[in-house]
Amino acid sequence: MPARTSWIPYALIAPSVVFLGALFLVPLVQTIWLSFSAGEGFSLENYQRMAGDLNFALAIKNTFMLTLVVVPLQVVLALGMATMVTKLDKGRDLVLWVLTIPLGISDLAAGLAWLALLQNTGYLNSALYALGLIQGPTGWLSQETPVALFFAIVLAELWRATAIVLVILIAGLQLIPKEFAEAAEIFGAKPWTRFTRITLPLLKPSLQSALILRTVLAFEVFAVVYALGGRNFPVLAGEAYVWQNDNQNYGVAAAYAVLIMAISLAATALYLRVLRTRPEQLP
Amino acid sequence: MADIVIDRVVKEFGSFQALQEVSLTVNDGEFVALLGPSGCGKTTLLRIIAGLETQTSGRVVIGGQDVSDLAPRKRGLAMVFQNYAVFPHMTVFENVAFGLRMQKAPQAEVKRKVERAAALLHIESYLDRYPAKLSGGQRQRVAVARALAVEPAVLLMDEPLSNLDALLRLEMRTELKAVLREAGTTTIYVTHDQTEAMGLADRIAVMYGGKIEQIGAPLEIYATPATRFVGGFIGSPPMNFIKVRCSHGTARIGDAALPCPTAAENLELGLRGEDASLGPSGSGIPFDVRVVEPMGSHLLLTGAIDGQLARIVAPPTAIVNAGERVGLTVDPARVTWIDGTTGRALARA
Ligand SMILES: Nc1ncnc2c1ncn2[C@@H]1O[C@H](COP(=O)(O)OP(=O)(O)O)[C@@H](O)[C@H]1O
Numbered sequence A: 001m002p003a004r005t006s007w008i009p010y011a012l013i014a015p016s017v018v019f020l021g022a023l024f025l026v027p028l029v030q031t032i033w034l035s036f037s038a039g040e041g042f043s044l045e046n047y048q049r050m051a052g053d054l055n056f057a058l059a060i061k062n063t064f065m066l067t068l069v070v071v072p073l074q075v076v077l078a079l080g081m082a083t084m085v086t087k088l089d090k091g092r093d094l095v096l097w098v099l100t101i102p103l104g105i106s107d108l109a110a111g112l113a114w115l116a117l118l119q120n121t122g123y124l125n126s127a128l129y130a131l132g133l134i135q136g137p138t139g140w141l142s143q144e145t146p147v148a149l150f151f152a153i154v155l156a157e158l159w160r161a162t163a164i165v166l167v168i169l170i171a172g173l174q175l176i177p178k179e180f181a182e183a184a185e186i187f188g189a190k191p192w193t194r195f196t197r198i199t200l201p202l203l204k205p206s207l208q209s210a211l212i213l214r215t216v217l218a219f220e221v222f223a224v225v226y227a228l229g230g231r232n233f234p235v236l237a238g239e240a241y242v243w244q245n246d247n248q249n250y251g252v253a254a255a256y257a258v259l260i261m262a263i264s265l266a267a268t269a270l271y272l273r274v275l276r277t278r279p280e281q282l283p
Numbered sequence B: 001m002a003d004i005v006i007d008r009v010v011k012e013f014g015s016f017q018a019l020q021e022v023s024l025t026v027n028d029g030e031f032v033a034l035l036g037p038s039g040c041g042k043t044t045l046l047r048i049i050a051g052l053e054t055q056t057s058g059r060v061v062i063g064g065q066d067v068s069d070l071a072p073r074k075r076g077l078a079m080v081f082q083n084y085a086v087f088p089h090m091t092v093f094e095n096v097a098f099g100l101r102m103q104k105a106p107q108a109e110v111k112r113k114v115e116r117a118a119a120l121l122h123i124e125s126y127l128d129r130y131p132a133k134l135s136g137g138q139r140q141r142v143a144v145a146r147a148l149a150v151e152p153a154v155l156l157m158d159e160p161l162s163n164l165d166a167l168l169r170l171e172m173r174t175e176l177k178a179v180l181r182e183a184g185t186t187t188i189y190v191t192h193d194q195t196e197a198m199g200l201a202d203r204i205a206v207m208y209g210g211k212i213e214q215i216g217a218p219l220e221i222y223a224t225p226a227t228r229f230v231g232g233f234i235g236s237p238p239m240n241f242i243k244v245r246c247s248h249g250t251a252r253i254g255d256a257a258l259p260c261p262t263a264a265e266n267l268e269l270g271l272r273g274e275d276a277s278l279g280p281s282g283s284g285i286p287f288d289v290r291v292v293e294p295m296g297s298h299l300l301l302t303g304a305i306d307g308q309l310a311r312i313v314a315p316p317t318a319i320v321n322a323g324e325r326v327g328l329t330v331d332p333a334r335v336t337w338i339d340g341t342t343g344r345a346l347a348r349a
């Protein structure tokens, strides 16, 4: 093609570049700058205050534990659900629609819905009481029941955000021609072997996207945790919120934000490396 | 023993009937070609035999066992897919080795068998490449090698050579035939290429519109087509069909008189282009030559008999000019009589 058409692609992506620059890059740079400035000039003071805070280690631990439990569970659940949904002949759209309803609910609303279920006078306790399993209102979400609180948050997160993984994996499964699994079956592969030797490797690009998206979002988890546990279960994004709003210390809040971003970037880089598909292995 | 019995198999996709009561028996070690135009149901029948598709009714029996309800992997067969289905995330070696790996064959055996199959298909030099780097023809050969590597008792092939260039196809055809004969593999080979079917098969099943029109040895199908479709589909040029009138057991075209069956209302004379010999005008069947095409091994003459299109094959040295009228001499024993209404061949007069 003649060289004079070569500016067209740049012109076409220019609006989104400007958009991203104004709404993403500028605040990003500002936040990073803010996190490194206290008093006058460059300083690590905000980071020192963040690291010295009582809740800091706990927030790191909680956030990582939540991510390490929730994301793998979501991927396994979504893989199972996606496999079943793609096997359906009739009613597939309806099933998919029902399964993805939680995606349309804001995370705070989801947290509040689970709070209504799990709080002292919630539906769970009413049901347990009616069954005679508990004697009266029982707390599940307090500081005294950290394990129950953790599982409540895991449950709510699974309910709320597994569907996004599901949607990505279903799209990925549909891209794999059925002949591959058929050929494997002809040559003697049992269902589980077909899944591990054929479907999973061919699904790797979609798995990678889903994992990156879900992990990054898991490191930012906030509203569900806040609705269910308040500060009984400190997480990184929650601490940023507290420093920003309760303590009115924007520098430390920015330090938390930058930390979350750094962790997310590291996780993304890890996935890009570990789950990369060499171009010659693409279908 | 791995004979295949296909017993009144019907396949419907919704209201569309893709296969209408297809029955076919393939003997142990036999090579049968399913030949027919695109969309006639060849792939569907093959997939039913493999177990990848469930028939609406009918049975498939392999080696005496009714496999109609068996999973594909329990049917003891290998298959070459029309669109190859070569695994993109595995090297050529691992692709060819796949069936052996599933059988948990020892590494030394895997290596030996993969290399043997690869040598046969001329893909030894790409064994450690990924399929994405191969051409369509090369991938197709990987698919064939993968099927041969497991040394199956039954081999199903869906247009396995369709993407090779003409020369390589001819070579592969010969080698495939030799290998499968030596191994005694029962083979069903789907193709829409009649020369491939003629060259390879012990018997050909000609399919059309979800039915088997005729089953027989290549020469039998060629010489005595059971229907108008078979005559027109097999042979190059295709058989000529000339509408004639049969009175008192004799059909007259020009000066020629052929004994004909009287049973049919609309009678057609089926005449192979190479079964007519040229003579001077005034002798035999008059043929008005319109186009003369020298093909090297023969002359292809296109023209009209009694105003109806016909193609005749003449020796390469014959002297014929466009616009000329020549006379054709025909051996009555080599013509086919077709009932123009049903399209079926009639018994010889
Ligand atoms: N899964 C399917 N659903 C609906 N129609 C199908 C399906 N598979 C094949 N067909 C139809 O059945 C007919 C035979 O197809 P196929 O066996 O692939 O033909 P061939 O291999 O002889 O070209 C075609 O008309 C095709 O459109």
Ligand SMILES: [Mg+2]
Pocket: B039, B042, B043, B044, B082, B158
């Ligand atoms: Mg086909």
